[in-house]
Amino acid sequence: MKTLLSLEHVTMQFGGVVAVNDLSMHVDEGEIIALIGPNGAGKTTAFNCITGVYEPTNGRISFDGSPIIVNHPAGKMKRLYGGLEHDMFANEKVLSPTPDEITKLGIARTFQNIRLFKSMNVFDNVLTAMHLRLKSNVFSSVLRIGYKEERAMRAETEKLLKEQGLWNHRDDKATSLPYGYQRRLEIARALATRPRLLLLDEPAAGMNPQETLELAAFIREIKEKYNLTVLMIEHHMDLVMGISDRVYVLDFGSLIAEGTPEEIQSNQRVIDAYLGVAEDV
Amino acid sequence: MDREKRNHLIRVFVAIALVYGLVAVLEFTLRPTSIIFTVLRKGAIYSLVAVSMNLLNGFTGLFSLGQAGFMLLGAYTYAILTMPTAVKESERVYRYYDALIHFDTGVLAGLIAAGLIAAVFAFFIGLPVLRLKSDYLAIATLGFAEIIRAVCQWDVLGPLTNGANLLREFKDLSRITLPFSDIPFPPTLFVFIVVGICILLIVLLINSSYGRAFKAIRDDETAAEAMGINLFRHKELSFVISSFFAGISGALLAMFQYTVQAQQFRTVLTYEILLIVVIGGIGSISGSCIASFLYIALSEWWLRGLDMGTFLGINAPDLFRSGFRRLVFSVIIMIIVLFFSRGIMGDKELSYERVRSFFKGRIHRKENAR
Numbered sequence: 001m002k003t004l005l006s007l008e009h010v011t012m013q014f015g016g017v018v019a020v021n022d023l024s025m026h027v028d029e030g031e032i033i034a035l036i037g038p039n040g041a042g043k044t045t046a047f048n049c050i051t052g053v054y055e056p057t058n059g060r061i062s063f064d065g066s067p068i069i070v071n072h073p074a075g076k077m078k079r080l081y082g083g084l085e086h087d088m089f090a091n092e093k094v095l096s097p098t099p100d101e102i103t104k105l106g107i108a109r110t111f112q113n114i115r116l117f118k119s120m121n122v123f124d125n126v127l128t129a130m131h132l133r134l135k136s137n138v139f140s141s142v143l144r145i146g147y148k149e150e151r152a153m154r155a156e157t158e159k160l161l162k163e164q165g166l167w168n169h170r171d172d173k174a175t176s177l178p179y180g181y182q183r184r185l186e187i188a189r190a191l192a193t194r195p196r197l198l199l200l201d202e203p204a205a206g207m208n209p210q211e212t213l214e215l216a217a218f219i220r221e222i223k224e225k226y227n228l229t230v231l232m233i234e235h236h237m238d239l240v241m242g243i244s245d246r247v248y249v250l251d252f253g254s255l256i257a258e259g260t261p262e263e264i265q266s267n268q269r270v271i272d273a274y275l276g277v278a279e280d281v
Numbered sequence: 282m283d284r285e286k287r288n289h290l291i292r293v294f295v296a297i298a299l300v301y302g303l304v305a306v307l308e309f310t311l312r313p314t315s316i317i318f319t320v321l322r323k324g325a326i327y328s329l330v331a332v333s334m335n336l337l338n339g340f341t342g343l344f345s346l347g348q349a350g351f352m353l354l355g356a357y358t359y360a361i362l363t364m365p366t367a368v369k370e371s372e373r374v375y376r377y378y379d380a381l382i383h384f385d386t387g388v389l390a391g392l393i394a395a396g397l398i399a400a401v402f403a404f405f406i407g408l409p410v411l412r413l414k415s416d417y418l419a420i421a422t423l424g425f426a427e428i429i430r431a432v433c434q435w436d437v438l439g440p441l442t443n444g445a446n447l448l449r450e451f452k453d454l455s456r457i458t459l460p461f462s463d464i465p466f467p468p469t470l471f472v473f474i475v476v477g478i479c480i481l482l483i484v485l486l487i488n489s490s491y492g493r494a495f496k497a498i499r500d501d502e503t504a505a506e507a508m509g510i511n512l513f514r515h516k517e518l519s520f521v522i523s524s525f526f527a528g529i530s531g532a533l534l535a536m537f538q539y540t541v542q543a544q545q546f547r548t549v550l551t552y553e554i555l556l557i558v559v560i561g562g563i564g565s566i567s568g569s570c571i572a573s574f575l576y577i578a579l580s581e582w583w584l585r586g587l588d589m590g591t592f593l594g595i596n597a598p599d600l601f602r603s604g605f606r607r608l609v610f611s612v613i614i615m616i617i618v619l620f621f622s623r624g625i626m627g628d629k630e631l632s633y634e635r636v637r638s639f640f641k642g643r644i645h646r647k648e649n650a651r
Contacts, residue, residue, distance in 0.1 A: 051507065103509035115504035117497050119564075119628065128493045132509030138518060141489040142482060150490060193509050 001028040003065075004229050005050070005107075005197055010059030011083035012045050012253075019045040020056070021253040022084040027197070032223060032230045034240040036264075037250035038273055043233045044112060046250070047201055050231075051109050052099040058083055060092070063105055063197070070095045104132055108195035110186045112202045112233075116174040122185055123170040127157045129192035157192065163225070164188040180211050184218070191226060198222075200232035204239050212236050216243045241265065249273065292633045301473060308467040316582050318469050322454070323581065324574035325469075325476045326533045331557040331569035332480050333526035338555075339564035339628070340487055341519040342499030344419045346551050347406070348527050350426025353433060353546035354402055355395035355528030356535035357442055363391040363452040374443060374450060381440035388452050392475065392532050399528025400521045402429070407520045411513060423548060433543040448541040455539070472533060479526050484566055486522065495519050560617055561624050568626030584610060 006026040012019045020042040027033050035043050048054045050061060052069065057077060061069040072089040073081040103109075117125050130153045136146030144150075161167045164184055169177060174185060183203060190198060203219070204212045216239050223230055234240045240247060241261040249257040249264060251273040257264055264270055304321065311317060330348055337343050361382060369380035386394065410421045432438065434445040442448075454468035486492050494515050497505040506512050535541045553576075561572030586592030587606040595601075629635065 053503070098511070099503075099506040100509045100511045103507060109507055111504065111507075115501050115507075117500040117504065119496060119500050120493075124493060124496075127490075128497045128505075128510075129508040131490050131494045131497075134490050138486070138489075138491050138522075141491055142486045144485065144489075153490070189508065 001030065003027070004029045004063065005231065006062045007046075007050070008060045008062075009085040009088060010046070010049055010056050010061060011081075011085075012042070012049055012054055013057040013077070013081065013083060016080065016082065018082050019253050020049065020250075023059075023250070023253075023255055025248050025255065025258070027229055027231050029229055030223075030227075031245045032219070032232070032243050034244035034247045035231065035233050035250065036235070036240055036247060040252075041250040042253040043250055044201060045253075047109065047199055047233060050102075051107065051199065052097050052102040055096045057081065058085060058089065060089055063107065067092075067095060068097060068102065068105060100132065103193055103195075106194070106196040107199065108190035108193045108197075109199040110183075110190055110201055110203065112205065114182050114186055116182060116186060116189070118173075118175050120174060121171050122166055122174055122177065123157060123161065125174050125185060126160055126189050126192045127153060129189045130156065132193060160188055160192060164191075179206060180214075183207075183215075187218075187222070191222065195228065197229045197231065200230065200234075202233050202235060204234060204236045207236075209238070212239050215239065219243060289632070297477070301470070301477070304473050305467065305470055308469050320574070320578045320582050321469050322472045322537050324577040325472045326530050326537060327554065327557060327573035327577055328570040329476045329479050329530040329533070330527055330554050331561065331573045332483055332566055333523045333530065334554050335558050335561075335563065335566065335569045336483055336487070336495075336526075337519055337523040338558060340492065340499060341495040341516065343411070343516060343519065344415055345422040345520065345523075346419045346548070346555070347403075347422035347426045347524070348554050349546045349548060349550040350422075350429040351399040351403060351524040351527035352531030352534060352550065353426075353430055353543060354399045355531030356541045356546070357433060357448070357543075358398040358528070359391045359395040359532030360448040360451040360535050360541040361441065362386045362394055363388060364448065364450060368450045374448060375440070377446070378439040378443060388457060391452065392529055395532035396525040396528040399531070400525040403521045403524030404517070407517045411516045411520060423551070426546075426551065427548065430543050430546055442543070445543065448535075449539060451535070451541075453536045453539045457536075472537070475529070475533060479529055480566065480570070483522075483526065487566070491515070491518065556614060559624055560614070560621075562626035562628060563624065564628035565624065565626035565630055567631035568624055568629075571625055571631070579613070580606070580610060 003026045006024075008024050010023045011021055023042075023046060025033075035046065037043050045054065049056045049069070056069065056071050058072055058081070059070075060067050070089055070092050071094050072092070073086065117128060120128065134141070134149065134153075136149055140146040141150075158167070161170055164187075166181065166185060166188060169181065174182065177185060187198075187200070187203070200219070204215050207215060219230060219232075220243055222228060232244075244261060247257075247259065247261055247264045248255060249267075249270050256269045256273060257267045259267070307317060307321075330352060334345075334348050337345050363385055364374065366383055366385050368374055369383065369385075374380075406422070406425050410418060410425065413421055433442050435442075436444055438444070454471070457466040457468055457471050458464055459466050487495070494505070494510045497508065497510055498512060498515060502512060531546075538545070557572045557576050558569055560576065561568030561570070584592075584606045587601050587609055588603050589601065592601050
């Protein structure tokens with residue numbers, strides 16, 4: 001299978017704190033991958049590196065075969081750097097795109113604490129996410145010369161909302177929706193950017209077991225329907241074990257295990273990381 | 282849904298047509314020196330600046346205080362361009378300098394150039410400034426507005442700006458004619474038409490895909506960026522467009538005042554506009570328009586008596602003397618800001634349904650009281 005996303009020796013250091021240390025992983029096309037780990041393990045930091053919110057201190061991230069983010073320690077960081085593979089990317093060109101450029105490449109994300117556009121209704125929330133494909137410039141957009149494009153965007157929004165079961169809520173304010181629907185809307189909004197890779201940051205946070213089960217089915221369904229590859233951060237083990245093809249486990253910023261859900265469940269290091277190690281004499 | 286939308290549009294057009302009809306009727310019936318025209322003209326001009334500021338502060342979430350600077354650029358551009366060449370060369374205006382520009386343009390070209398110059402300056406100012414956030418952006422834009430004003434009064438630029446002296450005898454509101462003729466055009470109607478077109482363009486912008494992107498940035502920058510909206514490009518776009526219309530309103534203000542002097546475009550002007558935006562409701566176009574007419578009517582007309590000795594039939598020249606108006610006015614503004622902190626309209630727009638329910642609520646309350 002073709003590798004869609006790969007991280008090579010990615011390190012993210014804030015001052016003296018190494019939040020992500022020498023993380024290497026790959027996501028193949030059509031997979032559902034889970035990234036798990038105890039609180040503060042650096043999962044969201046890794047997400048923020050992939051999506052361009054943070055500029056990693058060291059390492060290379062490639063998407064669809066070509067490098068999209070490359071960096072190596074420079075300046076003051078050269079002295080401070082506490083990660084591994086110091087010189088590995090020293091001769092490569094630094095690439096640090098902004099999050100919107102990453103999204104345009106086909107990587108969409110959701111957030112751990114839902115971030116919808118508060119003042120807009122459900123319809124406009126999804127419609128806004130299609131702005132990145134808009135071809136008409138501001139003049140023709142204002143004078144409604146390119147209205148055909150706008151109409152196409154509206155039709156696509158309608159289709160997407162109907163598929164996600166949100167059509168009846170289209171005129172509601174996004175923030176007035178029930179929690180589960182807000183999550184769903186956030187995913188629908190991410191889908192509106194037409195991603196190939198979908199990053200979900202704790203999609204089941206705050207959900208009860210029943211809702212979590214529904215979410216698992218939902219993720220599988222959209223994966224098939226939109227030909228997606230999914231990388232998710234999750235704490236709910238039922239969800240992780242139920243739908244992921246492979247699991248990566250982070251602890252204190254470093255990768256401690258990788259494998260199928262069954263392998264992870266019986267991995268001693270993972271159990272130790274989650275439950276703590278007995279200090280026997 | 283669509284029918285409702287169409288009805289709504291028809292109502293809006295009828296209401297706007299009525300306003301313009303009323304202005305035209307007033308223009309042909311009342312004395313041209315009537316205070317009503319002062320209120321209407323200045324109110325309309327302030328509406329445009331307030332709406333342009335609302336585009337930036339209310340819809341894009343950028344707290345910028347540079348409006349007066351861009352109005353100044355527009356006013357000077359317009360005055361310099363439309364002043365007849367004969368006047369420029371006759372030493373009636375440029376008494377201490379040799380005028381640099383030896384051509385003059387028509388009113389419309391002057392207005393558009395005023396907007397464009399303001400927009401060009403906004404583009405270059407925006408490059409460094411828009412990377413700042415919230416308060417820092419406000420301070421930086423405020424600083425730039427002051428710098429522009431100071432530079433305008435600089436001797437070296439005298440041949441262009443006439444230094445700290447007045448610019449006058451350009452094509453002001455009393456000199457507007459129908460195109461290609463000498464028939465005078467009703468000045469208040471002219472202001473309303475220009476302002477109307479500009480506000481219509483802003484409304485169209487806000488309801489376009491770009492407008493939605495602006496609102497997304499206001500609501501949540503991180504989420505907007507994650508949805509593929511380039512923050513800097515869209516902020517710059519909003520800043521430039523807002524300044525374009527601020528430039529045009531500056532030109533209109535120059536036409537209204539018959540003279541231009543850098544002194545008039547102090548920071549106080551920006552605060553006045555900010556006040557109007559806040560009173561009208563941040564994020565409401567109709568709110569900004571209503572608030573600016575109310576503001577101008579209050580300060581120029583209804584509270585006049587407080588400075589003149591007689592107010593509401595009370596004659597107290599010792600109390601109601603020059604400056605008392607400002608005091609009362611400040612108190613009124615404080616009351617509004619304290620008790621209507623979301624402004625007259627909040628972030629909603631004026632609509633037939635809202636007006637109807639407002640009055641219905643009144644009647645119901647009265648009936649209940651009985």
